Each structure stands twice: as C-alpha cells, then as structure tokens.
Amino acid sequence: MRYSAFAIVREALRGNRHWAPVWRDPAPKPSYDAVIIGGGGHGLATAYYLAKEHGIANVAVLEKGYLGSGNVGRNTTIVRSNYLLPGNVPFYEWSMKLWEGLEQDINYNAMVSQRGVLNLYHSDAQRDAFARRGNAMRLHGVDAELLDRDEVRAMAPFLDFDNGRFPIRGGLLQRRGGTVRHDAVAWGYARAADRRGVDLIQNCEVTGLSIDGGRVVGVETTRGPIRAGKVGMAVAGNSSRVAALAGMRLPIESHVLQAFVSEAVKPVIDTVVTFGAGHFYISQSDKGGLVFGGDIDGYNSYAWRGNLAIVEDVMECAMAVWPGLGRLRVLRHWGGLMDMSMDGSPIIDRTPVDGLYLNAGWCYGGFKATPASGWCFAHLIATGAPHPVAGSFRLDRFATGAVIDEKGAGAQPNLH
Numbered sequence: 212m213r214y215s216a217f218a219i220v221r222e223a224l225r226g227n228r229h230w231a232p233v234w235r236d237p238a239p240k241p242s243y244d245a246v247i248i249g250g251g252g253h254g255l256a257t258a259y260y261l262a263k264e265h266g267i268a269n270v271a272v273l274e275k276g277y278l279g280s281g282n283v284g285r286n287t288t289i290v291r292s293n294y295l296l297p298g299n300v301p302f303y304e305w306s307m308k309l310w311e312g313l314e315q316d317i318n319y320n321a322m323v324s325q326r327g328v329l330n331l332y333h334s335d336a337q338r339d340a341f342a343r344r345g346n347a348m349r350l351h352g353v354d355a356e357l358l359d360r361d362e363v364r365a366m367a368p369f370l371d372f373d374n375g376r377f378p379i380r381g382g383l384l385q386r387r388g389g390t391v392r393h394d395a396v397a398w399g400y401a402r403a404a405d406r407r408g409v410d411l412i413q414n415c416e417v418t419g420l421s422i423d424g425g426r427v428v429g430v431e432t433t434r435g436p437i438r439a440g441k442v443g444m445a446v447a448g449n450s451s452r453v454a455a456l457a458g459m460r461l462p463i464e465s466h467v468l469q470a471f472v473s474e475a476v477k478p479v480i481d482t483v484v485t486f487g488a489g490h491f492y493i494s495q496s497d498k499g500g501l502v503f504g505g506d507i508d509g510y511n512s513y514a515w516r517g518n519l520a521i522v523e524d525v526m527e528c529a530m531a532v533w534p535g536l537g538r539l540r541v542l543r544h545w546g547g548l549m550d551m552s553m554d555g556s557p558i559i560d561r562t563p564v565d566g567l568y569l570n571a572g573w574c575y576g577g578f579k580a581t582p583a584s585g586w587c588f589a590h591l592i593a594t595g596a597p598h599p600v601a602g603s604f605r606l607d608r609f610a611t612g613a614v615i616d617e618k619g620a621g622a623q624p625n626l627h
C-alpha cells in the first residue's frame with residue numbers, strides 16, 4: 212500500500228481496519244543471489260539499494276530476532292556529518308545527503324529533523340580543535356559554524372555556562388545535523404525493500420557459513436540451509452561471532468552502550484547538544500522525552516545489560532552541563548551492543564573468503580551512517596569494488612597501518 216494523504220483520510224474514515232501488512236512474511240527459498248545477515252538498519256538498507264540501484268532483487272535478509280530489534284531501534288537517533296579526516300568526511304556527508312532525500316525515496320515518514328547538532332567547547336585548546344574540525348568540514352563542502360559563548364547562550368540558555376570546572380566557551384554547530392526516528396528507519400527500509408521483491412526473514416539465525424574451495428556458497432540457519440551466490444554480514448555487535456563462523460578473527464570488540472529517556476515535558480531543547488568535557492549528548496524526542504546517553508561500558512560483553520557505573524557517569528555529565536535535568540525523572544533506560552573497531556572507524560570490505568563481505572565496526576556512530584553504509588555495501592556486493600566514498604574502510608588497514616584514527620585515541624576501543 213502506497214502512503215498518501217488520501218490513503219490516510221480514507222483509512223481514518225474506515226476505522227483504520229484496512230491497512231495491509233507493511234511487508235510479507237515469506238518462508239526462506241532454497242537459494243538466493245545474495246543473502247544479507249542482519250535485519251538492522253545497515254542490512255535492510257543494503258538489501259534495498261541492491262534491488263533499487265543494482266537490479267539485484269533475488270535477495271534475502273536473515274534476522275535472528277525481529278526486524279529492528281538491534282541497535283537500529285536502540286540508538287539516540289542523532290545524525291551528523293561533522294567529521295575531520297578525509298577517510299570519513301565524504302562518506303558521512305553522502306549519508307547526510309541520503310537522509311535529506313530518504314523520505315521521498317522510500318515513501319515513508321522517518322521524521323528526519325535537521326534541528327542542528329551543537330558540540331560545546333570549554334577551553335581555548337578545545338576551541339582551536341573545533342575550529343580545525345569546522346574548517347576541514349567546510350573544505351569538504353560540509354556546513355559548520357563556530358559559535359561563541361553568547362551565540363550558544365541564545366540557542367540554549369538553560370545550560371550551565373558558569374560551571375566552575377567546565378565553563379561553556381562556545382560550540383561547533385552543524386545546522387544540517389539532527390535526529391531521525393530510528394525504528395521508522397528500519398520499518399521504512401524494510402517496506403521499501405519488500406516492495407522491490409526482497410525476502411525479509413525473521414526469527415532466522417545464521418548458525419554456519421558454507422564454504423567450498425575458499426568461496427562462500429550458502430548459510431546454515433535455524434530455518435534450514437540456504438544457498439547464496441554472495442553473503443554480506445551486517446550484524447553490528449555480533450560481527451566477531453558471525454565472522455568466526457568463517458574462521459575469521461576481527462579487529463573488533465563488543466561493548467554495551469546505554470541510553471536513557473526522561474518523562475515527557477513541554478519542548479525545552481530544539482537542537483542536539485553534546486558536552487565537551489565528558490561524554491554526554493541530549494535531544495528531545497517528538498513525544499517530549501529527553502533522550503540522552505554517554506560512554507560505553509568499559510568491558511567486553513555480548514549482553515544488552517549495562518552496569519551502574521556508567522549510569523552514574525552519565526548523570527554526572529548531565530548535571531555538569533544542564534543542572535535543571537536533576538528535576539526530571541528517568542522513565543526508561545536500555546542498552547545495545549556496539550561493534551567497536553580498533554580505530555573507531557568502520558569496515559566495508561571483502562573478506563579472505565570469496566563472495567563473503569563484511570560491514571562492521573560502527574562503534575557509537577552507525578545510525579547516522581545507515582543510508583550510506585547500505586548504499587556502499589550494496590555497491591561492493593554488486594560490483595566487487597569499493598564505493599569511492601568508502602574506499603578507506605578496509606579490513607586490512609590494521610595490518611598496513613592505514614588506520615582512520617578520527618579521535619586520535621589509538622587502538623583503544625573503550626576510548627572511541
């Protein structure tokens with residue numbers, strides 16, 4: 212069913228009882244041209260662009276739970292392209308451009324809201340680093356503005372500008388950044404891929420990879436074996452587990468990242484704000500809840516449960532930058548599983564097994580990458596060659612030394 216103003220009015224008059232299911236629920240076929248493992252944002256976007264851009268629609272997305280049950284439905288919804296390094300900027304800017312046209316492309320309201328992302332700085336040295344980042348962005352044609360303290364105060368007067376330890380001196384603003392409703396992204400891509408003939412198969416865990424003479428020929432699943440000409444892995448926090456099925460050991464660690472939402476209040480903050488003296492970011496959802504988060508839990512885990520040390524750390528950061536938050540009650544908090552790479556940047560590449568492709572290492576930042584990641588992974592799977600904007604996201608960069616150390620934190624996943 213195509214969404215339109217007319218369809219919404221018609222269904223409202225009929226008691227909303229005639230909406231068709233948004234995607235089919237097919238049984239797996241014995242064989243596909245391509246199988247994508249993982250029904251998160253990246254897997255769904257990859258299947259959609261394989262069908263749309265490359266005419267490869269005999270594709271299955273295999274998801275061990277339900278579509279969107281992973282990080283794509285657990286993140287804090289922030290999108291931006293305020294990167295510094297040449298390996299990253301063109302990719303994230305391409306993603307931003309795809310966000311800007313996404314809703315028309317997939318005919319789905321993903322609530323793309325370019326409300327701005329404001330990174331606060333608290334010292335002269337940090338201002339200089341932000342000026343450098345902003346200049347690098349502008350050299351790549353990305354919008355960036357360096358604000359002084361008064362300009363930040365005009366945008367967000369509720370912040371604590373005179374905090375004794377972390378006074379706010381200004382901020383780096385990307386006005387085109389903002390938020391996108393995360394699970395609508397999963398649903399929108401799922402619906403659009405389904406309409407182009409992609410099979411979306413839920414409750415189907417991949418438990419083995421069939422490899423013959425160095426080439427992948429299919430997958431073993433909890434719903435039986437499936438043959439495939441090509442297989443793409445897009446399983447985020449489970450990347451090391453699934454790659455291990457092909458005997459690969461990835462330069463990736465899995466960590467929990469927690470997020471929080473407060474009770475709903477009237478509109479108080481109309482942009483995304485990040486604290487510069489600790490790891491903390493906040494925005495307000497359309498329902499009114501303040502959505503915020505901070506650092507990953509510092510130990511490796513495949514669980515979705517975090518621990519209280521991070522809860523305390525996030526709340527301390529919140530109070531340091533916006534003391535008024537202390538008057539609100541936290542409504543819910545949850546965790547997701549981060550695929551932390553050793554330099555904080557992702558991997559979209561071939562693997563040593565022919566026909567087996569890897570999309571992983573998204574760390575905290577993979578939601579904003581969803582459209583470009585799907586676009587570039589589809590390009591790689593369809594053509595065998597990396598897409599130009601993702602050419603640096605190579606798996607062998609940790610062996611060659613061509614790392615993309617955006618944060619300058621080195622090979623320390625818990626610092627990215």
Ligand SMILES: Cc1cc2nc3c(=O)[nH]c(=O)nc-3n(C[C@H](O)[C@H](O)[C@H](O)COP(=O)(O)OP(=O)(O)OC[C@H]3O[C@@H](n4cnc5c(N)ncnc54)[C@H](O)[C@@H]3O)c2cc1C
Nearest residue numbers: 249251252253275281282283286287289417547577578579
């Ligand atoms: C709390 C939190 C806040 C975040 N905030 C932001 C943010 O503000 N901005 C941003 O850009 N990024 C953010 N991120 C990161 C972002 O959500 C992830 O990087 C991104 O969603 C990962 O890609 P994905 O959507 O494909 O992952 P997922 O949705 O996790 O998809 C992977 C899927 O693979 C499936 N799977 C795993 N193993 C198998 C198997 N063996 N067989 C079949 N299926 C399998 C999983 O069930 C899962 O559904 C955040 C993440 C979290 C957890």
